[in-house]
Amino acid sequence: MAGTAQRFRISFNSIKGKILTLFLVAFLVACGLTLLNVLTLAAVRERLNLSERYDDLFNSILEARRFEKNLLIYGGVESQREGMNYLDKADVAVTGLAGDIARVSGPATLEDFRQTLAQYRREFAAISEAKSPERESVRGTGKRLVDMAEKLSATKRARIHKTIFHVSLLPFAYLGIFLVFMAILITVIANSLLKPLGMIGQITARVAKGDFSPVDNEGRHHIEEVAGLLDALNRMALELTANQENLLQARKIAALGTLTAGIAHEINNPINNIMISAESLLETHDESLDDEGREVVTDILSQAERAGEIVRNLLDFSRTEKAGFSALAPDVVLKSTLALVRNQLLIADLKMREDVPHDLALISGNLRHLQQVFVNLLQNAIAATPAGGTIEVSAREAGEFVRLTVRDTGIGIAPENLPHIFEPFYTTKEVGKGTGLGLAVTYSLVKRHSGRIEVESEPGKGTSFHVFLPKAPASPEPHENIGHAG
Secondary structure (H helix, E strand, O other): OHHHHHHHOOOOOOHHHHHHHHHHHHHHHHHHHHHHHHHHHHHHHHHHHHHHHHHHHHHHHHHHHHHHHHHHHOOOHHHHHHHHHHHHHHHHHHHHHHHHHHHHHOHHHHHHHHHHHHHHHHHHHOOOOOOOOHHHHHHHHHHHHHHHHHHHHHHHHHHHHHHHHHHHHHHHHHHHHHHHHHHHHHHHHHHHHHHHHHHHHHHHHHHHOOOOOOOOOOOOOOOHHHHHHHHHHHHHHHHHHHHHHHHHHHHHHHHHHHHHHHHHHHHHHHHHHHHHHHHHHHHHOOOOOOHHHHHHHHHHHHHHHHHHHHHHHHHHHHOOOOOOOEEEOHHHHHHHHHHHHHHHHHHOOOEEEEEOOOOOOOEEEOHHHHHHHHHHHHHHHHHHOOOOOEEEEEEEEEOOEEEEEEEEOOOOOOOOOHHHOOOOOOOOOOOOOOOOOHHHHHHHHHHHOOOEEEEEEEOOOEEEEEEEEEEOOOOOOOOOOOOOOO
16 A cells, blocks of 8 residues: 555655646636636526516516506506506515515615505506596506616626627637646746756767766756756766766777787787697607707797797687586585685695585576686786685675675785786786786676676785676576586
């Protein structure tokens, strides 16, 4: 339930919240105007109904006046009875309209109308007497009653026309509210979407030109989506800045790989010929050579072998074909590598500590290439650690990766040298004791495995190399040759 509530919680500071709020306000206003329209039409209908009753009152009085005229001229009980019937209808109509007459024209007008109607009834009823004084005044009273009824009808019609006029203004109110709503919506879209999108376009263009400086978003944008996007751009800029050196290093290695591949192939054959010639010389003329000559030939063989090793490193460094990858157990990779350098550890009088759990997730890689990676790292650690020191190899899972670490207690790496240790031909060893290709080859091989390598070092306290390799996709069982050791 909490997750569902979180999904449907909308903040007013978001674009979605602002637009939904605007539409909600527009909906409520439309409902209000619709209700007002319904009430106004109901009022018009009611007033039209009342107007018809006013007309009935007026017509009843006119009919009574018609029979009054017949009665005065011709006499007759029938005319008097019909006239009184219409006056009864008029009296009923006044009783039904009393509240509206009092509201529209005032209580005084209602009372005056009732008194006039009552007086006219008395005078009309007395017309039958030949010499009745009402015969003289009934015409004046009737005329005044007709005028009052006509005035009431006219007042009611005027109010109906006024109501109809108000109803006719409602479409313009709808139009005005729609225009205001559209103006607000356009303003919200311009400020919340178009302006930020323009700024984001400028930022991406700046990033494309190599400017990875973060965007100052403090206090500038309160729209959640825009603020989140700017924060994501800032994180991207920081990541690009952090990885720019790695990108430059990868480009440099790619360019040097292409260059060195050609050189290595060209010099490999002469080196082989030198070694074959020196070995033939030593075998054929060994007895005729004195000690000095034999030492020279041996030195030729030693240096040719060293040159051959450099050429092999160059070829490994420049090799671009995709090696076959399979699921490998981390403990198999590390323990098979340690077996290759165990004699060197004994000769250097170093202690080896292993911390590689047996049940780690499998990694995806090429066993020979990964052995070369860790042989290079271990040889560097052996060379940097004085006798009696310790080299530790460990492995742990780290999210989507497995982290394999080679740590030594050697002399460490100076801070000014750390940015260059993975560059080809860069070495801090003495001339003749290092080619500067070991870590460059290691870096290249790790990148081919879609991994990364990190280094931590403190002069005088040792160095740690962390190799992060991606986990292998899940499979039923690892290959029998690459399964867990043990």
